[in-house]
Amino acid sequence: MIYIDQLQLLLSNEQVTTNAVLLEQHGKDESYHEPHLPDVVVFPKTSEEISKVLAFANENRIPVVPFGLGTSLEGHIIPYNGGISLDLSLMSAVLEVRSDDFLVKVQPGVTRSQLNKELKKHGLFFSVDPGADATLGGMAATNASGTTSVRYGIMRDQVRDLEVVLANGDIIHTGGLAAKSSSGYHLNGLLIGSEGTLGVITELTLRVYGIPEKVVAGRATFTTVQQAVDSVVALKQAGIPMARIELVDKRSIERVNATSGTTFAETPTLFLEFHGNEAGLASDVAFATELLDDNGCLDIQFEQDERNRNQLWELRHNLAYTYIHSAPKKRLMTTDVVVPINSLPEAIENSRAKIESLQIDAGIVGHVGDGNYHIILMVDMNDSADIARAKQLNEHVVEFALSLGGTCTGEHGVGVGKAKYQQQEHGLAYNWMKQIKKLLDPNNILNPGKIFID
Template identity: 65%
Template sequence: MTIAVELIVNQLKQVLVEDQVSTNETVRQLHGKDESHHAMSLPDIVVFPRSTADVSAILKIAHAQFVPVVPFGVGSSLEGNAIPISHGISIDFSEMNAILEVRPDDLLVKVQPGVTRSQLNKELKKHGLQFTVDPGADATLGGMAATNASGTTAVRYGVMRDQVRDLEVVLADGSVIHTGNLAAKSSSGYHLNGLFVGSEGTLGCFTELTLKVYGIPEFVTAGRAVFDTVGDAVSAVTALLQAGIAIGRVELVDEASIKQANIYNDTSFNEKPTLFLEFHGNEAGMHADIAFTTEIFEDFHCLSVEFEQDTASRNKLWEARHSLAYAYIHAYPGKKLMSTDVCVPISMLAETILYAREQLDHVGLAGGIVGHVGDGNFHALLMLNPNDKEEQAKANRFNEQIVQYALLRGGTCTGEHGVGIGKMKYQATEHGTSLAVMKSIKAALDPHNIMNPGKIFNL
């Protein structure tokens, strides 16, 4: 340990309880990685705040000593967002995991950042409510806000940014602000919620979140529709959305991924491009939507469509989609999963997915394509040998190709994983001169560049 680290540790222990500060090698290793393919980088110190006051005290010390700070949830991010590449302090929010207030009449809930999605929904169920953002992993709500996470339900309920009514944020100098209020709408001042959600810890640390919640639908029906081609499947989704059907989820899984799902889950789904669907609503309306959907799908050469209403059957159906990452990992032991994350206008989705499949076949890497096709977002799941430089180069070249393809069609380099380390190189191309505005905001709020430095962009 260097003298500088010893100094910071001593200062932290003066404002925190001793067991809230750790330099243990194992603890540091747990905070030096996430679920991405990016290289591990260890923090010098890990701290475990229990209150907003603790976070403020930590940041005041870091600000005074020019020490980098990286917020950490559960490490489920996919672009190295929480990896402390400049070392310094990792702030683990696992002990700030209280559900502070449920306001059923306002359809709002106030939570600390370490609360996980499943923890919140377990509590909300007692009130007949649900939190809808579903990124797959049981991520913390603070981390989900930091990356503007979304997932399978975004087509109906929106992404994380759409759910945030207010944030309590500790800025780089330790000062505390609120970014919103409890009102359903406001025309007052700059939209700070929109600024901080998706900032990936580069502007401050979230210590409280006030979020929108929704009533649990009366009826839920899941379905599986099989098509002969990816183009037919995506075109069918476009028609579905244009018809105004209030679909809860619509996910595309390509042939290669259905094959892996069958092996992993011991299912026997037809190995063709498949849409996984879910409808939410009252019984009469939902039956009408299902009938209309089936009629629309017939126009796009749908080979078969099946629906399930009971909970066990629905869960089994969705397990095939949600377990795909694990299915690939299980099929390729010793390899690491890389997930791409472009998003394009719906009208461009079919051709972009077909282009991605062609390029994936061309580079010869194992993998498949899945997507939240209702909002134009899809992922290529690639299996790589972390020690094979040639495979790494192929994967990076493939990612570069599909990102540039998406950007040229008005899309984005990341629909939901965030920029982190991996998508920094695309920021100038995507944002142009507005990148300078982002940098000026960063410099104003974090003049010493201590908040998650080296993420999103470099100053």
């Protein structure tokens, strides 16, 4: 294609490639969605280079899809219209740590683990923990959250400022360094979660936190999901500052035991974590234990040793990969809905009933502190009946969540997988979202086909 030669003139030959392996790598993510190759992969090194690429693409109506590490789960980075896959991996510097302000400035290709390794030298850490070692640019683009959101908030809560390149090549900032502002529209909130459809994030200024003096993790077992969720509500009502509250259902615990050699009780389980100082934490743990017992807890075990704590959370984080390794010829599919916390037992039991009626082998896990839960299953992409069952389950779970006043996605984002639910969830506001897209990207070059199905 002639435009590839023109891109090489804008950048350099080594930054523009049509290598078959790289095209394939940039044509898929970790989801079950159908892959599609880009025309070309571009590796920019600066915001100015991205500005040149976008201005050129906008003038020539060439689609541009930003790419981080490809860990997304709803097809966000799959270039269904071909065009340019804009790989930001060369923009991976931690630019500035402002420890006294509890801020850090990074490029979009920095990963969560890379950032925390650097912050540890300053006694700080970045809180958003989606499990996968995703890039921070990608995490902002999908408004990621994870296990720690119950205490520290989601990605949108951590972003103080973004540098963004718009479709026409303009470079803007969406915030500043101040802790609060009443000036102008909240552009951070607009760009975070926009999945590369409104602009390309090229720099992030993020809130960070002091590493807690003491951390205690725990594992509490229950007879029913209802008891487990009632315990979560009780802990939150009591004001205990939980850092993580994760639900893992009976089927998932069975899968963990089978693949990891553990001997956990195979019953609904809460994985808990407390952050604080030694004196305060002892009081919090004692109070939490009383509340858990009052709500039917069968057994609770605490871990203070860092190695044992890390092992506990590795099991939780790697649960999806446990399913992947158990069925190497299938593709991972995870649902991702949020419901009001009080409706969570009803929603989970409804999902389990649908799983059984469809005869699907699946586990349920959730960030129950904020009502977010996932069903994890493997899909045979060569079996149309298997695909149909998986899609039927996903649709049922989403429809039920929406009927409860919930949302079709709590952290994975819309991509292509949840696009068909946007009108139903947002109503008239969906039409105004499309107007914003048209205003900022009139030629529809930025990640076309994502979020908006039309």
